[in-house]
Amino acid sequence: MSENLGITISNHFLLNQQLSPGATGSFTRLLQSLVLACKIIQKDVGKAGLVDVLGRAGKVNVQGEEVQKMDELANLTIKRRLSVSGEVCALVSEEEADIIEVPRQYPTGNYVVHYDPLDGSSNIDANVSIGTIFSIYRRVTPSNSDTNDKDALQPGLKQVGAGYVIYGSSCVLVFSTGQGVNGFTLDPSIGEFLLSHPNIRVPRRGKIYSINEGNYSYWDEGTRRYIDWLKHGYEDHKIHYSSRYIGSLVADFHRNLLYGGLFLYPADLKDPLKPQGKLRLMCEANPLAYLIEQAGGVATTGQNRILEIEPNYIHQRVPLIIGSPDDVAIYQDFINGRR
Numbered sequence: 001m002s003e004n005l006g007i008t009i010s011n012h013f014l015l016n017q018q019l020s021p022g023a024t025g026s027f028t029r030l031l032q033s034l035v036l037a038c039k040i041i042q043k044d045v046g047k048a049g050l051v052d053v054l055g056r057a058g059k060v061n062v063q064g065e066e067v068q069k070m071d072e073l074a075n076l077t078i079k080r081r082l083s084v085s086g087e088v089c090a091l092v093s094e095e096e097a098d099i100i101e102v103p104r105q106y107p108t109g110n111y112v113v114h115y116d117p118l119d120g121s122s123n124i125d126a127n128v129s130i131g132t133i134f135s136i137y138r139r140v141t142p143s144n145s146d147t148n149d150k151d152a153l154q155p156g157l158k159q160v161g162a163g164y165v166i167y168g169s170s171c172v173l174v175f176s177t178g179q180g181v182n183g184f185t186l187d188p189s190i191g192e193f194l195l196s197h198p199n200i201r202v203p204r205r206g207k208i209y210s211i212n213e214g215n216y217s218y219w220d221e222g223t224r225r226y227i228d229w230l231k232h233g234y235e236d237h238k239i240h241y242s243s244r245y246i247g248s249l250v251a252d253f254h255r256n257l258l259y260g261g262l263f264l265y266p267a268d269l270k271d272p273l274k275p276q277g278k279l280r281l282m283c284e285a286n287p288l289a290y291l292i293e294q295a296g297g298v299a300t301t302g303q304n305r306i307l308e309i310e311p312n313y314i315h316q317r318v319p320l321i322i323g324s325p326d327d328v329a330i331y332q333d334f335i336n337g338r339r
C-alpha cells in the first residue's frame with residue numbers, strides 16, 4: 001500500500017505549507033472551511049434524487065442561466081461556511097451579481113474567494129458528474145478598510161490557491177497552492193479526504209479533445225480547421241483522437257488532466273451577448289489555468305495566457321483552451337495561421 005494513502009488533506013497541507021516561515025494557520029483554517037462546505041454539498045448531491053432538491057428553482061441568475069435548486073443550496077452552503085470562518089474579507093459567487101460582503105457579526109480575514117458552487121448543474125437531473133470550483137486570493141487593500149473591486153479583480157497569477165471538487169462516482173478534491181497539484185478522495189466511511197493522486201502531472205500530449213461540436217458553425221476558421229485536422233488528419237498526425245464532452249467543465253477537465261488532451265470552449269458567435277464564449281474568467285478559467293500550469297500544462301484564450309488577463313468585471317467571460325502543452329501549441333499554430 002502506498003505510503004501516501006491515509007494522509008488527510010489537513011495532514012498533507014500542514015506538512016507542506018505550515019513549514020513555510022510566518023505561517024499563521026489562517027490559510028489552513030480557510031481550506032478546512034472550504035472542505036467542510038464541499039462535504040456538505042456532496043451529502044446533498046448524493047441524495048438529490050430522494051429529496052426535493054432536484055430541478056429548477058424557477059429563477060435566472062446573473063449569468064442568464066436557469067438556477068437549479070442545488071445551485072442555490074450549494075451557493076448558500078459555501079457562503080455560510082466561509083463567512084463564519086473568519087478568514088475571508090469578500091466572496092464572489094458565479095450565482096450572485098455582486099461581491100458578497102462578510103456579515104458584520106463575523107470577523108473578517110485576508111482572503112478573497114471566487115467560486116462556482118455547482119458547475120455543470122444543468123446535468124444534475126441526469127446524474128452526470130458536477131463540481132465546485134474555487135479560486136483564492138490575498139486581499140490587496142489594507143485589512144482595516146472595506147474590501148473593494150481591487151481585492152476581487154486580480155489577475156490569475158495572483159492566486160494563492162485554487163481547486164475543484166468533482167461529485168462523481170467518487171468525490172475527489174484537486175488542489176494546489178503553487179507547489180504542484182494533489183488529489184484527495186473522500187472516504188465516506190470516515191468523512192475524510194485522503195491523498196489519492198499525489199503530484200498530478202498532465203501528459204505532454206493526449207488523444208482526447210473536448211468541445212461542443214454543435215457550435216461548429218459559430219467558431220472562428222482556425223478552430224474549425226484544427227478540429228477537422230484532429231478528425232481527418234490521421235495521415236498527418238498518426239493519432240486516433242477521441243472526442244469526449246460531458247458538458248460539465250469540472251468532469252471534462254478532470255479527465256483530461258489525468259489522461260491528457262485538450263478542452264476547448266472558444267469564442268463563438270452563437271450568442272451576441274457572449275462574444276467571448278461562455279466560461280467565466282474568475283471562477284472557472286483562472287482556477288483551472290492555475291491547476292493546469294502547476295501540472296505542466298497550458299491555458300490560453302488562443303491569443304493570451306489566461307493567468308495574465310487583467311480582469312475588468314467579476315463575471316467576465318473568456319475563451320478557454322486548456323490541457324496538454326503540445327496539443328495547445330498545435331491549436332495555436334492553427335488559429336495563428338502557422339498551419
Ligand code: P6P
Nearest residue numbers: 119120121122212247248249250
Ligand atoms: P455548452 C455548464 O453550464 C458549463 O458552464 C460548463 O460546466 C460546461 O463545460 C459548459 O457550460 C457547457 O456548455 O454550451 O457546451 O452546453
